[in-house]
Each structure stands twice: as C-alpha cells, then as structure tokens.
Amino acid sequence: MRIAVPDLISPSYFPAIAAVELGLVREEGVDVELELLFPVTDAAEALRTGKIDFLAGAAHAPMHAFPEWSGVKLVAALSQHMYWFLVVRSDLNLGRGELGALRDLRIGAAPGPDLGLRVLLAEAGIDAEERGVHIGPVPAVAGAGTSFGVAAAKALEAGAIDGFWANGMGAELALRRGTGTLVLDARRGDGPAGASAYTFPALAVTDDTIERNPAAVTAVTRAIVRAQRLLREDPRRATEAATGLFPELETSMIAELVRRDAPFYDPVISEDSARALAGFGRRAGLIATIPDYDRIVTPRFRHLWR
Incomplete structure (x- = not known):
C-alpha cells in the first residue's frame, strides 16, 4: 500500500513518516511505501483516484478533490492546529x-x-x-x-x-x-x-478503502498513534527515522523541531475541530455546506486514539 506526504523534509507530517521509517506499520502487519507527492492538492486527487491508499497531509486537502466531503474520511490527527x-x-x-x-x-x-x-x-x-x-x-x-x-x-x-x-x-x-x-x-x-483551528495535519482515506480493507486502516492508525507516543516520550527517535531519508543538515535538526511540536502530537479529532475545519473550508470556497462530524471523521477507528 502507499501513503503520501506533500512535504517530506518537515516535522509537519512526521508521525506518519516515523510510523513507516521506524517499522511500526510493518509491526502492525502491513507493508506501506512512503512517497512524496507535492502539492497536497495533487495528493488529494491521487487519493480520490486510488493512486495512493493514505494521505498524510493537511486536513482540508480532501475538500480539493472530494466534492462536499463525499467519499473520504479523516481517520486521525497527525498533530493539532494549523502548523505553517x-x-x-x-x-x-x-x-x-x-x-x-x-x-x-x-x-x-x-x-x-x-x-x-x-x-x-x-x-x-x-x-x-x-x-x-x-x-x-x-x-x-x-x-x-x-x-x-x-x-x-x-x-x-x-x-x-x-x-x-x-x-x-x-x-x-x-x-x-x-x-x-x-x-x-x-x-x-x-x-x-x-x-x-483552520486546519491540522491528518490521515485521510477513502470510504472505499475503509470498507475494503479496514484491517490496513486499523494497522496504519495504530502505528501512527504509537509513533506519536514514541516521539513525545523521546524526540531523539526522530533522528533515527530521518536518517537516510533527510539531507544531513535537516537530519541534525529534526529532533529539536519534533521536541517543540511533540505536545501537539495527539490523534484526537474533536467535534469542535471538525466543525472549525469545515467552517474554514466554506470560507475558503472549498465547500458550500458544513458536513456533520461522522461524515468528516470516521467513527470506526476513533477507539484507536486512546
């Protein structure tokens, strides 16, 4: 399976990167290939067409490819709050x-x-x-x-x-x-x-993937939650995950950046967060209506957040 990030050399989507590079996804029983797909608007379209299975990117990105939030769900937050x-x-x-x-x-x-x-x-x-x-x-x-x-x-x-x-x-x-x-x-x-509260980093999957392969979605979500916990407890693990993937300078910097962001590494997407996200999408002209919570965030995997 394939998981895409729109910016690789960054702390923004790092829990997903760490979940793959530290072998946590594999330990959960799934083989996932990490790839860079820029910009996130193209990555969202690749998710819609099935070229990728998971998108670890901005939570509002699906609105660019899935009209009125139809056919896609957020599974977990990679981190909290707008991060640019x-x-x-x-x-x-x-x-x-x-x-x-x-x-x-x-x-x-x-x-x-x-x-x-x-x-x-x-x-x-x-x-x-x-x-x-x-x-x-x-x-x-x-x-x-x-x-x-x-x-x-x-x-x-x-x-x-x-x-x-x-x-x-x-x-x-x-x-x-x-x-x-x-x-x-x-x-x-x-x-x-x-x-x-406009947006945040999140893991997105299609409704089709959730129905066809819920075990894989469970595995990737569990691995990301584990990665968040590992990085909160020991940000130095970020260096291990980045080695061979990042250039030398950025590899030397990532642990400190992760240390700063670690308090935000929380998988929970609250109803308030989903409502704020949808409101931002409407003000940005991406959607015309406000979808309800269960349409934005799948209920099926919320228990994995804790």
Whole structure:
C-alpha cells in the first residue's frame, strides 16, 4: 500500500513518516511505501483516484478533490492546529505579529496551504491585493521530489521571494541563517482569533478503502498513534527515522523541531475541530455546506486514539 506526504523534509507530517521509517506499520502487519507527492492538492486527487491508499497531509486537502466531503474520511490527527509559519526577509525588520506592516511583498505558499494564509489575512482585516501582497508558488519548487519548506528557505535567501508560508523546517532554516524573521505562528496563538483551528495535519482515506480493507486502516492508525507516543516520550527517535531519508543538515535538526511540536502530537479529532475545519473550508470556497462530524471523521477507528 502507499501513503503520501506533500512535504517530506518537515516535522509537519512526521508521525506518519516515523510510523513507516521506524517499522511500526510493518509491526502492525502491513507493508506501506512512503512517497512524496507535492502539492497536497495533487495528493488529494491521487487519493480520490486510488493512486495512493493514505494521505498524510493537511486536513482540508480532501475538500480539493472530494466534492462536499463525499467519499473520504479523516481517520486521525497527525498533530493539532494549523502548523505553517509566516517568515519574511530579516531586513524588513518586522516584529512578531506585525501583520499590519505587510505591504508590497512576494509571499511563497504551496497550493492548498496558501488558503490558510489568505483566509487568515482576510480575517485579520488585511486586503492582500490592495496592499500589494502577492501569494503564490515558490520559484524553486518544480513539483514532486522537492521539499517545499527547504526550497522556500533557499528562495528567500536567494531573493526570489520576500517571505514564505511554510513548515517548521523551512522556518527554522531561514531563522538560523539569519535571512528570515518570524512574523506569525498560528499554532501558538498568533493571528486572528480561531486561526489555529483552520486546519491540522491528518490521515485521510477513502470510504472505499475503509470498507475494503479496514484491517490496513486499523494497522496504519495504530502505528501512527504509537509513533506519536514514541516521539513525545523521546524526540531523539526522530533522528533515527530521518536518517537516510533527510539531507544531513535537516537530519541534525529534526529532533529539536519534533521536541517543540511533540505536545501537539495527539490523534484526537474533536467535534469542535471538525466543525472549525469545515467552517474554514466554506470560507475558503472549498465547500458550500458544513458536513456533520461522522461524515468528516470516521467513527470506526476513533477507539484507536486512546
């Protein structure tokens, strides 16, 4: 079976990566191949057409490929809350939370995640078009085979963009190199009220896979919950999971990034989280109606969360 992540060199979807690379899925009795499939909008379409069996990506990604949330379910959260960072050129001298100072900037954001930033700015009262804030792809990213966060950090350093909206690895690279400064971390309370609840990393599967192979879905879910627990208890296991998969620099960084994110490694998707996710999807123009909880989150595997 195949499980796709839209960004490999990142802490965002790391519980799924660790579940595969540490052999936890295999221990649960299933052989799963991990692959990078960028952007997450294409990954969602691959899930719909059966090219992949599991998508470990943004919780709102299925809305791009499954009209009105039909035929797909979230099985578990990989982590809690919206997990992208807004980083801009350090020479702009912007402080944490100074969204009102954003003007005449090229902000790199991947398709799918870009909606989180667009809705956040709008709900903060910022008209991006009027301010000349252009949100679009990072020039260095050509598609599959590229880590978006790492590419975004490199594009910022090269002057190809003025800022980016990306994962913790990309943000940390820019901050360490001194080329970027952190303006917003929605997960930790920056931005308008409720922004942290827009979306979150999650495991998605089709209704067809749930019906045809519930044992495999159970196995992968159990492995991810085990990986979350292992990483919470010992973030150093992240280095083991990343070795041979990440470049050397990013491998040396991942344990610290996982340590910071470990408190968010919780598989529970509450009714409030599902409702907030659907509300974000409607405001972003992805769906027209608000599906109920059982339509978004399958009841069949919730017992595996604890």
